[in-house]
Amino acid sequence: MRGMAKSSNRAGKAPTQRMLRVGEMIRRTLSEVLQRGDVHDEELAQMSITVGEVRMSPDLRIATAFVLPLGGQNKEEALAALRRNTVEIRHQVVKGGTMKFAPELRFQIDGTFDQMDATRALLASDHVRQDLDD
Template identity: 90%
Template sequence: MAKSMNRDGKAPTQRMLRVGEMIRRTLSEVLQRGDVHDDDLARMSITVGEVRMTPDLGIATAFVLPLGGQHKEEALDLLRRNTREIRHLVVKGGSMKFAPELRFEIDGTFDQMDATRALLDEDHVRQDLDD
């Protein structure tokens, strides 16, 4: 999981990172196995890139992306529609005493990488890098 800043501008603690990674792995397994009782969601292949926890571990924000980056909004709608069941399955599959609130957002990491790659391919940037 990336060490991004949380809302108050502080780096996440080891505990936040550890719990976030456990939820990310469990959520990935739940989605991969198709455990959620939603045929539309079961048909989609969704990657969970990162899960960020709030400092009190009460909210887990999962950054997701459908395979190929297609149908992002549909994937978000399906995940949000099934949040209650997904939350139950994640807690059942992990070793957690309580269930954090799950939130889903689109993972923009690949878009950021593409934008950076395009920027580095520009002639004037390449010229500066070659110097």
């Protein structure tokens, strides 16, 4: 019971160094797996997918990969292909890493680039530039 309270208290808090380290290791390995085309899926092999970040759950059992196809095109198709091949991708990631067990992989579209574009557009607007120039 005590362990459950500890993990639920992590919700909303900053990730630990261990979570960050494991997430980065999975991000690098996942990027390599996708780049080399180790997954046997015709549709996925034709896509170039960027893995921007991997966030780990506090217990390190779930890894959420934030991905984006090159150019931001066909996001839903890329997401569907990744989810369809999750078991094989998970196997390849663990095979290429130094982890004792394989975390569950989840995939989400990385909205970071869209947020950066929106921020740039906002900062370039006349109303905001007027405030910045003062």
